[in-house]
Each structure stands twice: as C-alpha cells, then as structure tokens.
Amino acid sequence: MREETRREAVWQFLAYAFILLGAVLTLVPLYWIFVASTLDEQEFLSTTEPRLIPGDSFLQNFESLQARGNVQFVGHPGEMTQYVDFGFGYVYYDVWHLWDLGALESSIFVAVVYTLLSLVLCSMAGFAFAKYEFRFKKPMFYAILATLILPIQLLVIPLFLLMSQIGLTNSYWAIILPWAANPLGIFLMRQNMRSIPDALLESARMDGATEFQLYYKIALPTMKSSLAALAIILFLFQWNLFLFPLVILEQGKYTIPVAINQLVGAQRVYYDQIMVAATLSIIPIVVLFLVLQKQFVSGILAGSVKE
Amino acid sequence: AGTGDPNDDSTQQNGGGGGGGNGTSGSSTTEGPAMADAVEVWGWDVAAKSLDLINDPYVEEHGGEVTITQIGRADLKDKFKSTLLSGSGAPSAAMMESVDAASWVDTGGLRDISDWLSESGIKDEFVSGKWGPLEKDGNTYALPWDVGPVGTFYRRDVMSEHDIDPSSVETWDQYIEEGKKLPDDQYLLNLPSNDYDGLWRMMFRQLGGQPFTENGAVNINSEKSLQVARILKRIRDSGVANDLASWSSGWFTAFGEGTTASLTAGAWMEGTLKAELGDTSGKWGVFKPPAIESGGPRATNWGGSNLTIPTQVSDETARRAWDYMAYTLGQKEHQLTMYEEYGIFPALKSTYESDAFDQPNEFLDGQEAGRMFADIAPEIPPYRYTIDTPAVTKAVNTHFRDMMNGGKSPKEAVDAAAQQVADRTDRDLA
Amino acid sequence: MSTITLDTLRKEFDSGDERIVAVDDIDLEIRDGEFLVLVGPSGCGKTTTLRCVAGLEDVTSGTIRFGDDDVTDLRARERDVAMVFQNYALYPHMNVRKNIGFGLKLSTQQSSADIDRQVEEVAEMLGIEDLLGQKPKELSGGQQQRVALGRAIIRDPEAFLMDEPLSNLDAKLRSQMRTELQTLQHDLDVTTVYVTHDQTEAMAMGDRIAVMNDGTLQQVGTAEAVYRSPVNEFVADFIGSPSINLFDATVDGNRLDGPGDFGYRLADTTPVEGYESVRVGVRPEDIELVADGIDIETKVLEPMGNENYLYADLGGHELTARVASTARPSPGDVVSFTFDEDALYLFDPETGEALKTKTEGERPGEDGHVEEVVG
Amino acid sequence: MSTITLDTLRKEFDSGDERIVAVDDIDLEIRDGEFLVLVGPSGCGKTTTLRCVAGLEDVTSGTIRFGDDDVTDLRARERDVAMVFQNYALYPHMNVRKNIGFGLKLSTQQSSADIDRQVEEVAEMLGIEDLLGQKPKELSGGQQQRVALGRAIIRDPEAFLMDEPLSNLDAKLRSQMRTELQTLQHDLDVTTVYVTHDQTEAMAMGDRIAVMNDGTLQQVGTAEAVYRSPVNEFVADFIGSPSINLFDATVDGNRLDGPGDFGYRLADTTPVEGYESVRVGVRPEDIELVADGIDIETKVLEPMGNENYLYADLGGHELTARVASTARPSPGDVVSFTFDEDALYLFDPETGEALKTKTEGERPGEDGHVEEVVG
Amino acid sequence: MATQDTASQATPTARDRLRFVRQSVSHRLPNAGEGLVGYLFLLPALLVFTVFLGFPILYTLYLSFFRFEGVSNETVFWFDLGFFSYELTRIADLTFVGLNNYTALLSDSLFHQALFNTTFILLVQVPLMVALALVFAVALNASFVRFKGVFRTVLALPVSANLVAYSTVFLLMMQDAGLVNYVLTSVGLPAIPWLTSSFWSRMTIVGAVTWRWTGYNMIILLAGLQTVPQQLYEAAEIDGASRFEKFRYVTIPQLRPVLLFVVVTSTIGTFKLFSEPVIINGGGAPLDSTITIVQYIYQTAFIDFRLGYASALTYVLIAVVSLLSAVQLNVGGEGDA
Numbered sequence A: 001m002r003e004e005t006r007r008e009a010v011w012q013f014l015a016y017a018f019i020l021l022g023a024v025l026t027l028v029p030l031y032w033i034f035v036a037s038t039l040d041e042q043e044f045l046s047t048t049e050p051r052l053i054p055g056d057s058f059l060q061n062f063e064s065l066q067a068r069g070n071v072q073f074v075g076h077p078g079e080m081t082q083y084v085d086f087g088f089g090y091v092y093y094d095v096w097h098l099w100d101l102g103a104l105e106s107s108i109f110v111a112v113v114y115t116l117l118s119l120v121l122c123s124m125a126g127f128a129f130a131k132y133e134f135r136f137k138k139p140m141f142y143a144i145l146a147t148l149i150l151p152i153q154l155l156v157i158p159l160f161l162l163m164s165q166i167g168l169t170n171s172y173w174a175i176i177l178p179w180a181a182n183p184l185g186i187f188l189m190r191q192n193m194r195s196i197p198d199a200l201l202e203s204a205r206m207d208g209a210t211e212f213q214l215y216y217k218i219a220l221p222t223m224k225s226s227l228a229a230l231a232i233i234l235f236l237f238q239w240n241l242f243l244f245p246l247v248i249l250e251q252g253k254y255t256i257p258v259a260i261n262q263l264v265g266a267q268r269v270y271y272d273q274i275m276v277a278a279t280l281s282i283i284p285i286v287v288l289f290l291v292l293q294k295q296f297v298s299g300i301l302a303g304s305v306k307e
Numbered sequence B: 001a002g003t004g005d006p007n008d009d010s011t012q013q014n015g016g017g018g019g020g021g022n023g024t025s026g027s028s029t030t031e032g033p034a035m036a037d038a039v040e041v042w043g044w045d046v047a048a049k050s051l052d053l054i055n056d057p058y059v060e061e062h063g064g065e066v067t068i069t070q071i072g073r074a075d076l077k078d079k080f081k082s083t084l085l086s087g088s089g090a091p092s093a094a095m096m097e098s099v100d101a102a103s104w105v106d107t108g109g110l111r112d113i114s115d116w117l118s119e120s121g122i123k124d125e126f127v128s129g130k131w132g133p134l135e136k137d138g139n140t141y142a143l144p145w146d147v148g149p150v151g152t153f154y155r156r157d158v159m160s161e162h163d164i165d166p167s168s169v170e171t172w173d174q175y176i177e178e179g180k181k182l183p184d185d186q187y188l189l190n191l192p193s194n195d196y197d198g199l200w201r202m203m204f205r206q207l208g209g210q211p212f213t214e215n216g217a218v219n220i221n222s223e224k225s226l227q228v229a230r231i232l233k234r235i236r237d238s239g240v241a242n243d244l245a246s247w248s249s250g251w252f253t254a255f256g257e258g259t260t261a262s263l264t265a266g267a268w269m270e271g272t273l274k275a276e277l278g279d280t281s282g283k284w285g286v287f288k289p290p291a292i293e294s295g296g297p298r299a300t301n302w303g304g305s306n307l308t309i310p311t312q313v314s315d316e317t318a319r320r321a322w323d324y325m326a327y328t329l330g331q332k333e334h335q336l337t338m339y340e341e342y343g344i345f346p347a348l349k350s351t352y353e354s355d356a357f358d359q360p361n362e363f364l365d366g367q368e369a370g371r372m373f374a375d376i377a378p379e380i381p382p383y384r385y386t387i388d389t390p391a392v393t394k395a396v397n398t399h400f401r402d403m404m405n406g407g408k409s410p411k412e413a414v415d416a417a418a419q420q421v422a423d424r425t426d427r428d429l430a
Numbered sequence C, D: 001m002s003t004i005t006l007d008t009l010r011k012e013f014d015s016g017d018e019r020i021v022a023v024d025d026i027d028l029e030i031r032d033g034e035f036l037v038l039v040g041p042s043g044c045g046k047t048t049t050l051r052c053v054a055g056l057e058d059v060t061s062g063t064i065r066f067g068d069d070d071v072t073d074l075r076a077r078e079r080d081v082a083m084v085f086q087n088y089a090l091y092p093h094m095n096v097r098k099n100i101g102f103g104l105k106l107s108t109q110q111s112s113a114d115i116d117r118q119v120e121e122v123a124e125m126l127g128i129e130d131l132l133g134q135k136p137k138e139l140s141g142g143q144q145q146r147v148a149l150g151r152a153i154i155r156d157p158e159a160f161l162m163d164e165p166l167s168n169l170d171a172k173l174r175s176q177m178r179t180e181l182q183t184l185q186h187d188l189d190v191t192t193v194y195v196t197h198d199q200t201e202a203m204a205m206g207d208r209i210a211v212m213n214d215g216t217l218q219q220v221g222t223a224e225a226v227y228r229s230p231v232n233e234f235v236a237d238f239i240g241s242p243s244i245n246l247f248d249a250t251v252d253g254n255r256l257d258g259p260g261d262f263g264y265r266l267a268d269t270t271p272v273e274g275y276e277s278v279r280v281g282v283r284p285e286d287i288e289l290v291a292d293g294i295d296i297e298t299k300v301l302e303p304m305g306n307e308n309y310l311y312a313d314l315g316g317h318e319l320t321a322r323v324a325s326t327a328r329p330s331p332g333d334v335v336s337f338t339f340d341e342d343a344l345y346l347f348d349p350e351t352g353e354a355l356k357t358k359t360e361g362e363r364p365g366e367d368g369h370v371e372e373v374v375g
Numbered sequence E: 001m002a003t004q005d006t007a008s009q010a011t012p013t014a015r016d017r018l019r020f021v022r023q024s025v026s027h028r029l030p031n032a033g034e035g036l037v038g039y040l041f042l043l044p045a046l047l048v049f050t051v052f053l054g055f056p057i058l059y060t061l062y063l064s065f066f067r068f069e070g071v072s073n074e075t076v077f078w079f080d081l082g083f084f085s086y087e088l089t090r091i092a093d094l095t096f097v098g099l100n101n102y103t104a105l106l107s108d109s110l111f112h113q114a115l116f117n118t119t120f121i122l123l124v125q126v127p128l129m130v131a132l133a134l135v136f137a138v139a140l141n142a143s144f145v146r147f148k149g150v151f152r153t154v155l156a157l158p159v160s161a162n163l164v165a166y167s168t169v170f171l172l173m174m175q176d177a178g179l180v181n182y183v184l185t186s187v188g189l190p191a192i193p194w195l196t197s198s199f200w201s202r203m204t205i206v207g208a209v210t211w212r213w214t215g216y217n218m219i220i221l222l223a224g225l226q227t228v229p230q231q232l233y234e235a236a237e238i239d240g241a242s243r244f245e246k247f248r249y250v251t252i253p254q255l256r257p258v259l260l261f262v263v264v265t266s267t268i269g270t271f272k273l274f275s276e277p278v279i280i281n282g283g284g285a286p287l288d289s290t291i292t293i294v295q296y297i298y299q300t301a302f303i304d305f306r307l308g309y310a311s312a313l314t315y316v317l318i319a320v321v322s323l324l325s326a327v328q329l330n331v332g333g334e335g336d337a
C-alpha cells in the first residue's frame, strides 16, 4: 500500500513534469514575442545572443504602432456627429460612432459574431449528422468534410467575385458568412454528439419535445464542453484568417492578421510594432480561454441512463 | 433582356481618340471627355508616401480627389491580383514591379494606355530599358516610375581598416581578391542561398543577357549566363561571402556591425540602409558594380516599379488615373520631389540633369552618389521579363544551390536550369 | 384513452450479419382504459414491444392502432403517450424538478406556478420531494427510477407505457407505489401497458396479463386465468413462484408413473387419452405433506417467515413445496406428499400444450376473460 | 477471503450548498466468507456503503479494514474486490465476451484460451451464451444485468460486492440465479455484501441481513431474527411483505384498545408496564379469519394464485391479511379476525423500540446470532 | 398529473407567456418524418454553404478543365428594367483542354516533390502532435492537477499567436546561431542546420506546426474527455485496471470519435500547410525540400496565373486527402461507432 502511494506520487510527479515542460516549451516563443515587443527594434535585431530580459520600450513601440498612418491597431473614440440639441446642451446619440474600430476591435467583433453564428449552424448540422438517419447522409457528410481540404488560396478569386456580385466587398459579412457553416465545426459536433444516449432524446420525444427542442433543450446543454471547444476553434479560425480578409477588406476595416502584415514592408519589417501587435492580440484569446475552459465539466452525461 | 454589350460605344480603345481629349497630356483637364472625380491608387511603403507628396499639387492644378492607399508589398500584390482575376474591386491605378509586369499584363486585366501615351508624347523621356516588360503586342500597359541602377555599397571604415580600396576595383575577380584581406569573421559581401537568382539576374543583365530569345526560346544557358554562374561560384568558393537570408534581421545586423562589408543593390538601398542602420551614417560609400570581365559594362538594374490601370475601372476613372499618373510620373519636378524626399530614383531621363543628383550624400560620407546612378541609369540594358520569369527564378535558385554545394558544375547548373524552365513553360531551348 | 391494437407486429434488429427477431408477429388488443401487464423472461421482447407502441422503434412489419387511427408511422410525440424507461433516461443537466416538469412545460399551456405545484404533488407521492433540487447523478438508483416514473405520471396522455418502473424499489415502497399507480390509472382511466418481471406485481396490478416468450405472445388473460389455466407448459412454468414442479410421466391406463416413487391414479383419463407419456405439473402450494403418499427426501428447508419452502429430491428431480412454517423436516429426512387431482396440470410432451389445468371449468377459451394465443 | 470491518464509516456528499449524509457512522463487521445482505428503503445509503467498501468513494470519516489491513486509503484496484454495479456500467465498446473477460485479462496471467473458456462457462451459467458477440446496447435490460453479474463472478476476489444484481430479472431466472450465486459464493467462500430490495432474496440468501435506514444501520441479524425479533418499529415494518399492520393502542391494564373495533386482552402485561399507549403490530399472515373476533370491512381482495391478500378497514386504518385462496369475501363484506398473542408485536410509541416481538425466546441480545444496532 | 383544474390556473407570468409563444412557434415547425428532420437541421448550414462556397467550389472544378487565357469583361448577358439592371460579364477567357491539366500532373516533378514533402511532414508531424495533445489532455483532465485552467490556456495559446510574429521568432530560434542551437551546443550536442539541410528544415516545419497546434488539439480532446462516463473508469478500476490500462481500454475507445476528428483534421491541416514554410523557409528552401502542395498551388495560381492547372491540382489534392481521410475514418471504426 505504501508502494502504491509511492507509485501514485510518481505518476503525479510525471504528469506535473510533463505539463510544466510543455508549458515552458510553449511559452518560450510566446515569451520571446513579448520580449521583442518591449525592446527597441535595434536592440532586438542587433543582439546576437538570444535576449530574454524584457526591455522598457513597450509603450514606445505601441505608440509608434498607433502612429502609423495606414493601419489603426487599437481604435479610438469616434466623433459623434449625431446629437439632439436641448437648448441647454447637446446629447450625442450615435452609438455607432462611439468608438472607431481598430484592427483589434474589428477582429474581436468579427470573431464574436462569426463564432455565435457558426456555433448555431455547426451544432445543428452536427446534430443532424450524429442523430438522424436520412438519405445521402454519408455522401453529404463526406462532401462537407472534403471541402475542409479546399485551400483558401484558390477559393479567393471566385469568392471575391461572388462577394462583389452580391455587394459584400469591404464588408465584415464577407469574411463571416462564407465559413459560417464551418465544415470543421460540423465534423466536431457530429463526432461529439454521438455520445448523447439515444434514450435521452427518446425520452424527450415522449415528453412531447419537438425535434428542434431536442436540439436546444437536450443536445446543446449536454454538449457544453464540446460547444466551448468549438467556440474556441471557431474564434481562432476567424482570428487567424488572413488571405481573404486581406483581399476583401479595405483599409480601416483590417483585422489583426492583415493589419500586422502591413508592417512587413518591401524592404523593412517593423519588428517592434509587429511584436507589440502580436502581444496585444493574444490578450483577448487568453480571456476567451479562461472563460470558456470553465465549461469543461466532466461527466456531464452521468446519471442519464443505466447501461 | 438581351445579350450584348450595353457599353459598346464607349470601350477603352475609343476612349482616348474618340473624345479628342488631350487632357491626358498631363497639363490640362479643362477639356476632353469627362473624368471621374476621385481616384484611388495603391502603393507600398515609401513609394506610397512619395505619391502622397504629389497629391496636393495635383488636386490644386487638376481638381479631383486622390486617395493613396498604402498596402504592404506582398499584400498589395495578392490583393491586386485577386481583383484583376475576379474582374472587380480593383483600384484606379496601382503600383507594379517590373519583374511582375509581364505576367500581370498577360492576365489581360491591365488597360492599354498606348494611345494616351503616344498622345502625351512622354514615352521617350523614360529610360528605354524600362519599357520591355510593360508592352505586349505593341500595346503599353503601364507607365514607368523608378529604376534601380545598381551600385555596390560598402562600409568605408571596414574597407579602409583592411586596406581595401573599392574605387579601384573594376572586376569581380579583383574584388574577390581584395576581399581576401578581410579576417575570417568578416565577409566582403553576402551571397544568400535563398536568393541566387537576384544576383544572377543583376549580373546577367549587366552583360546584356536575356532569359529568353526574341522568339521565346530559353536562353539562360547562354555563355553570358555561364559567365555569371562561374563568378558566383568563385565568390562562394573564395570564402569572402557570407550566407544570410536577405532582409532577415541577421542580414541587417551584419551590415550594422560590419561583418558583411558591402552590398550590391539598387540605388534605393541607400534609403533602406539609412532607415535601418541610421547610426552607421557617414560610414558608407558606393561604387559602380564590378564588371564581369575586365572592361565590361558596369550598368545594371535591380528593382523598379511602374503605375498601371486595370481594365475593369470605368473609362472616366481610367482617364483620371492616367491624368494623375502622367502628372506625377511624367513631370520632372514631381519625380524630383520624390527623389529628394524618399530616394525614389526616377526613370524619367530629363530629371537626371537636375542638380539634385549632385548633392553630397551625408549617409555616404558626402559622396555625390546621385550623379553616379544618374550616369548608370540610361545605360541599363533592357531585360525581357516575361510571364515565365518566376519559373526562371525558381530554376536558377534550385540549380545554383546545387552548384554551390558542389553538386553541379556551373555549366551543368545553367543547363539544368534552362532545361527545367523549358520543361515547365513549354518552350524550346535556345 | 383508447384501445391499442397490435396487428402482426414484428421487429427485427440487425446485429452484425445476423438478424435478431425481437418481436415475432404479435397480435394484441389492449382495451380502452385497461391495465395490461406484459411479462416474460429476460430478453423476450417486452421492452421492444413497448418501444414499438411508443413509436421509438420503426416496426419491421405489422401495424399499431390507437383506437381507429393507424399510428404505425407516427412519431413518438404525436402519439401522446407517456413512458417510463427501463434505463430511466433522465435529463442529466436538469434537476429533478425540471426533469419531472419538462413534459408539461413543453406540451401544455399551464403556467409555471401550476406546473411547479403539480411537480411537487407528484414528487410527494413518490417520496422524492426533498430531492427536487438535485441532479440525476446525485440520486440513488431507486430515486432515479422514481424520477423517471414521476416524469411519466405527471402527464395526461393517451396511454401509459411503463417498463419495470418499480424494479429498483424496496418492497414497501413498491407496494405503496403499486397502489398509487393503480389509483392513478383508475382515476385517469388511461390505457396502460406495464412491463414487470415481478409475479406479484403482475398478478396484483394487471387487468390482464400478457405472457411473452422469445418474441412471441403466449397467452393473454386475467391473473387467475394464466395462473390456473395456462395454455402451455411455458406459461405454467413461468407464472407462479416458486415455479410449478414439472416432470415426465408415462401413461399406463389411468396410471401416471414418474421419477422416483411418483405414481398417481387418475380419476378422469380423458386428457391423457392417446398419450404414452405426458408432462406432469404440480404447483408447490398444492403439495400436501401427508403421512402416507409419495416419498421424497428433504434437501433444503428455506424458512420464509410465515411459511417454509421445502426442496426435496424426487428420483433425481428437485421438487419444491410450500409448507406451513410449522413443518420443519431436516435435510435427509424422508417425507411423504400427495395432491388433489384438481390441482394437477398435464401437458403434451411434444408441443407443451395444456391437456389439463387446474380448474377445468375455467379452461381457456371457455371463459370470456381468457384469450389464448399459442406461439 | 477476509473479514470486512466498517468502523464509524461516514460519507457525506456536497450537493449545491447542502451536505447530504449518505452513510452515517456505520459500524459493521462482515465475517470471513459470510454472505451479508444489505437492505433498506431506496436512498438509505446502501449503494454508497458498497462503493465505500469497494474504494470508489473517499470516505468522509471512519475506517474500512479487510482482515487486519486498513484499506481506507487504498484504491479500488488494490482491494481486489469484484462488484456488480446497480447501473451495470458495462463497457459500451466491448462485446459481451470482452466485457466479462476484461477483469481476468487485466488481473491474471491466464492465457486467452483459458479466459475464453471461463467466460463461456459463466455465460452459460447466466444464460447469455448466445449473446457473447453482442454489444451492450443491443441487449435487453436483464441481459445487461447478467453481463454485469458475469463480469464480477468470473473473478476470484477478496470480496464480492453486488448491488441489486437481479433486479431486472424475471422471477424464474432470479430464483435460479440466486441458487447459482449462493452455490458459487459457498464454493469460493468469498465474503459477500449483497444489496437487494427484495425481501425474499434477502431472507433466502443472506447469512445475515443488515437493515439500513436513512444512512444508519438499524439491525444486523439472521433472516429469522430480523423478521421475528426486529429491534424497532422500522425494521418490523420494513421486513416482511405484505408489511406488518401497525397502529396505536391505549393500554388499560391488560387491555389494548385500538382503532375501530380493535380490542385485545394480553395474557402477559410485562412489556406494556408503565406505558399509556403503545404501537401494536400484527403481521398479515398471523391474521386468522374467524367467526367471532375483531370486525373489519373488506375493501379489496387480491388473488395471488395460491393465497389471497385481503385489504380491509379497521376504524379508518387499512389492515392487510394473507388469507387462504378459498376465503373470498367481497368488498363491503364484514369479516372477523383474531391472532395469537405470541404473534403480537409491541413498540414504544416514542422511540419505536421493540417492547415485545414474536418469539420472546429469541429476543435480540439473548441470541448469539443476533446483533443489534439502533440508529 | 391528473389534477389539472384549469380554473385554478394562475395568470401566466411574462415568462410563461413567452414560453407559450415559443411553444406555439416550435410546435408549428415542420414536423415531417424523421428523414426530413435531418435535412431541416442541415438546412441552414447547407444553405450558407452552397450560397457562399458552392459557386467557388464548382467554378474551381470547372476551371480545372480549362486553360486560363486572361481576364475578360465581355458582357455575356444583361437586362435593364429601368429600375433594376443586371449585367453578367464573362470572368475569364478560357480554352477547354479536357483532362490535360490532370494528365500534366503525372509528369510534374515539382508537384511530386511537394507531395513528397507534405507526406514526409505528415508522417512525422501528425502522430507526434496527436500523441502529445492526447497526453496533455489526459494529464490536464486528471483530478489531482491544480491550476488546470491556467495550464490549459497556456498550452492552447500558440494557435492565437500572429503568424508573422511567431514565424519570425522561430526563424531566429532556428538559425545556425539561434537559441535552439545555442542550447544544444551548451549541453554538448552538435548544432543542427535547422534551416539549411533538407531533412532538418522539414523538421523545423514539423516543430513549428506542432508547437502551434498541439494545444488546440488538446482543447478538442479535452472536450471529448468530458463525455466519457465516469462509471466506466470505476468499473475498470474494480476490474483491476492500472492507470495505463484505463487509458488504453476506456479512454481511447470512448474518445475514438474525437480522436478520429483530430487525426483527420490534422492530416488535412498538414496538407494545407502554407504560411510556415513560406515565412520560415522562404518558400521551399532549401532545394524545394519544404515546398508544400498548397504553396505550389498558390504559386501556380497567383504567380504563374495558371488557374486551370492550379484548380486541377486542388482537386487532386482533395481526392488524395479525401481518400486518406476515408481510410482513417474506416480504420478508426467509423462504421460501427
């Protein structure tokens, strides 16, 4: 029995060691990005030995990033032009101009809208694939899966054409809608929803639930963890989209990857500003993760059926 | 509903002549066919900034409204090509590198400006070497902007410390010999293994070489190409060359610290060096690139852009865009403004007479480098960029790397490269 | 509130490359407001039949009618039935209150307060009023089962389908729930199909009992009918606990000769006419220990409190007898027994068909309450 | 094969903000090789106790010893116990063969062929030999339960822990399995803790029976002891089916006066001395219908085949009686009953403690086989 | 229950009224046979899918049978209703070449090289990454590990790092005198030519991709782990399973659908590798040893403007990867899962 306690301790130690090692290896490049963001560009470039102590130029780099003419990274208060004159003073009311979006806010906005929309579409489709029988189910599933492979590099041209035909160029919808039915998300939901016991759905049917109610009253709540994972996937997918936003969006609407790429000049790469932008752009994701990972509650289906 | 072209009567071909407008000459817009009010021009980096300088004078004189959109170079290309290929969303005019010109022209997405060009009569004012890739079947698709006359920049302090006098160097072989005076941890120049084609093209052009013959056969295994390959091989073998990826941070660092002592590049490089390595100001000098063989030509080019108008924009917009282009690129004083402010080296020959080129350059320790480049510019041999330029780039890089590793002799390398290009592009060998 | 009619209902499953016939052409009419109990050995197809009625399984062939409506192709929620699942199938993310109220919430226009009140009533009836805030995984097996039950009985459906709804409850609670269910069913007058493996429950609750075996329906009738007048050996054997004692006997005129000492002279030989041998059945409670009768050797005596079970050896056959708690032979003791001819069962040795059952007057087919289906 | 000792075992669960005491300071010694049956109402903590013994729950306080080893902090796999889960817990991705053989595969060095052979033996014993290739979700409830049982009995563990292992089986199969299990347990001589809610099973199988209520242990003793000599009203009420009839009666000298017509003269008044009122208990089987006795009005007569249950009204109290199947009063009929004083139970009206039980000679504490724990 | 005396019904609260409205809506939703319900759930996704991706996908397929000859803006169809006018212009001048684009692939050595590179990276990278992700997920699901949230977040962060920034840092780290070699040499190991040898440059890509995507896959697996019933672990524990055996016999089979997801999507991801090799290896250096298929497609389409050929390449890619995924799904027991 002491033997076992010892073995348990070894297991735990190994697990911790593994996690810590992983965390450190993961953090090194990220940390370096952060360090680079705090260094003067010359310092960053001229060090031959890797430099691991942060400098103090973060704010300065941030300011030079913000001072760029062609990209706005973080937005700023907008000029509200709509107001009511009460005689004794004005009240501004144009909420859309409360804040002029920078790339950071654009990205957040687009990713949030996209994530919400796509969560709905993907979970519905995944539910259909996991829990219903219908004709052409398999071929349809495989067809959707196959589109996962389509390289965006080739789709850009016809997609651009399509968007301009329907008047969506330079619109956030143009980068939200095409992948709203994300094959990846459909696939994930389908895989996870297979673990919902059929008996659960049956008992809800007996209770008079419509098929749609099965979906949002039974399937969604019991798939909380998977939805959280999917939300992360979708958010990141949109967060990292580059080529199509670059092509379809015009200056002023750029998302983060596009904006950062503008710092890669023909002859000059603004490393300091890139690193500042990259560092800042990680913050929303940290927040997102910390919020969503709480949804990973284990044994969510426990107690439902005897088997 | 019906089929047919609703705009039949106003296609671009008729645009210039039909309206009888001479507003496109760049001097007046008061008459002639209607021009759109607003134009948007895409450019990258300093080029875009330099266009900005001309906006105010243009608007003052010609009216209209000009927006310059600054987009990163690679991004601009992706974005612009997408708009070209999908037939919508393109700007009124955009910057186009000469290297890309042939293939872009070939897409059919660019507007023929030859009528306007001939009408304006400014064609001959540009260095003749620029036109090749901008033309196809007798039509012209872009207006030249800048050229990149090549010079070899060097660290004066490093060279003199080791007793090297670049101004006396005439040929590459000489230069290599001089370079051997440098200690082991210092290199005369950088020969990046990811970018052999750049150096090869520069030297090949210097010799007047053409990648394809006039009837389209692959010519990169010509004697001239072989000469260049041998030189490059000699540089590598002699140990005077560093191998750092171009534009990488290490690459810049090496120049800053003097571990790489010289750099052969377009005239625009001075601006870049100034921006990146400001604290080495005054320690630099420049001389004409060494000749391949004694007495050989020492004029060549690296880089250079043009402005082009997509076909998809309306005629009114195109006319305005042309008007703007002709104004900014075709007029001496504006080109000079750009040169003085951002070091954009004009392709407009008439500018070379200006004493702007005679100013001593502080970064280059007071050297009057402008004049040197201005002398080189008109002598640059033309070079036939085609849609298959990328294939050439690829092939040269691949096989020269093999050659450098000793896997192939120079002869084998150029032959293999030529064969690869021929295979991939369906062309004959010259 | 309607008759449920199963017409040659058949259900097959694909399992790997074989087809399993779970329900084999069943014909059954469950009368309006009737409480029908479905019994049969484990795996005989009770659950599957119930699921077909509920609309949870596509039938392979046959039809199901509610009243005059063919509901065979209707989906579960359109049939308006309530069901207790054998494996509970509780909603894991809802607490007990929500689990029970879910059906009402979905299908009625009642206010939340009303629903809550009803949920509390039901919970009280089931003795789970303290657990309303808990999630299924925090409940004991019996509590889970009661929640599953509550979920069904709160509704006012066309039919109740209950699959062993009390199997995890203790005797006291079970008998209490049984009464409650009966009262409820009676008040609502809802047609009910009730699966149980518990004899007592089947006997006590069912208006009629349907006995299944191996996918086929054996007999449908009142508790008494299936007990006293089984149509075949299987039903006789299955119904009654402890089971009927069954053995082979040769027929010799009016004499039956069985294992060991067994010999019996029949007063009425009509049932065995034409048979050389028959299967003989005697229920344990019909065995009387007498001073002079058929000798058996006591093997085990199981005290049951109010009576004793006696397991004895009859020529290598185990014989079970229910005897008074005062009778206490020790293992090894030889005792002697007899029984009434009235209490004797005789079956065809080949087909298992009943030749004679307990009370001749109530033979199947002659009594209106007894229907017979031989599988 | 060792004694299992629970020493003030306590288990609390956190549920939301309250703490639920599932097992409340239980002391219990299960003897080496003993077959102990744990009974009690639903939710009383049987499963939790079993899971603590198995090592699947961390105990809140108290210790568990196997023989002399304190195993309280040991993990389940080191305790070497086999368990049948109330909710089966079959491996859904393995077929029946693999499910049953899994334990052997992991914990022994036997060859696959050996394991296979044993799996087949066990499957045959359980009557699931045809299902070896099937996956759990293709099985009926009873079949699943048998697989779960098979998974436990194939092993040769220190202890068997079985949580209602037969609850989904029909009576016939159940009694058959019961015998099999007993034989097996006897052969292996493995200490066994067996949870059931079935009276008969508890009585028939247990060497001793432990009765739990609300987390506490009420009484541990032989079947007879808990039946005849319950330590308190709860045990008396819980054990026995139908349940004992219980009502209040005032004591007036040697006379007990209860609801309705109830009046009884005690021969021996010692138990009631000092009491003004007591709880009176009479088991249904001790009630005899006589011509002249205490009058009751028949309400329901439930025919059980071999006997009838009579539910009658005694001054607003429901009285249950087990009567001969020949006795058939109709609802509304007034009948009359009596009982022996020997068969009378008396309890303290406040504490529920037993004052008099069936056989005075076997009162708890006086008999070596009976232990008593009052919760 | 039975006692629904409607008279006593309290006036419904606002929430109830909302519920009734939802109820009446949802009960009016189409309620056709099961076969149709599946389609109805699919409909929104399918609609978005066909509207936005249908045309590009079909157009690409169409293109793969043609040679692109340049842009065209000739009008092929128009109408003008006064208040509404529509003009459809031809997108491109195309020459039909039949299957030529596909047959040309057979002898395209660069394509073969790209396919080889990708396969090579795939074979190393996918197993490595999936194994790592699985171990992390299981470790971070263990009850004894503290600060789970922080660790999960940290491990999953790389995927959010900006591509340019992270590639730059990788480039710096992997240089001959970069951090990695610095560490290697300081512990006495030889420096490795991470960027210049063809083998090691592929390994650099493997490293970069693994670094970036392991945490992401871990998150997915972690979500999958939550659906594994706890009682199976208990049963296994009773059966005497060790930690590893529980992992082997419970976790893995229960996680199979999600594992399949991870394997299939990682495989696809590897086939779609583009940015990393471009930035870290400057587009295929050394000697085309890191050029990937998508990179080649990009080059063909965007640099060489051989749109038809690029489309054919794409469809071959789809065919190859679909085949591979189908194999993975079937080997992974999709059939009976």
Ligand SMILES: Nc1ncnc2c1ncn2[C@@H]1O[C@H](COP(=O)(O)OP(=O)(O)OP(=O)(O)O)[C@@H](O)[C@H]1O
Pocket (backbone or CB within 6 Å): C137, C138, C139, C140, C141, C142, C143, C168, D013, D014, D015, D020, D021, D022, D040, D041, D042, D043, D044, D045, D046, D047, D048, D049, D086, D197
């Ligand atoms: N995980 C849990 N969280 C909170 N409460 C629990 C949990 N598990 C059990 N309980 C509670 O503990 C009490 C005892 O449960 P247990 O499962 O031991 O009952 P049981 O005696 O086995 O009942 P049954 O016969 O119904 O199976 C019950 O009231 C139950 O609600």
Ligand SMILES: Nc1ncnc2c1ncn2[C@@H]1O[C@H](COP(=O)(O)OP(=O)(O)OP(=O)(O)O)[C@@H](O)[C@H]1O
Pocket (backbone or CB within 6 Å): C013, C014, C015, C020, C021, C022, C040, C041, C042, C043, C044, C045, C046, C047, C048, C049, C086, C197, D137, D138, D139, D140, D141, D142, D143, D168
């Ligand atoms: N999904 C399925 N796939 C294959 N076979 C099945 C499936 N469901 C049930 N069966 C088989 O059909 C037969 C009948 O099963 P059913 O569940 O109806 O039995 P049951 O009478 O309810 O038994 P129990 O009393 O044990 O619950 C069984 O032999 C079972 O193995």
Ligand SMILES: [Mg+2]
Pocket (backbone or CB within 6 Å): C046, C047, C048, C086, C163, D140, D141, D142
């Ligand atoms: Mg069943």
Ligand SMILES: [Mg+2]
Pocket (backbone or CB within 6 Å): C140, C141, C142, D046, D047, D048, D086, D163
């Ligand atoms: Mg329990």
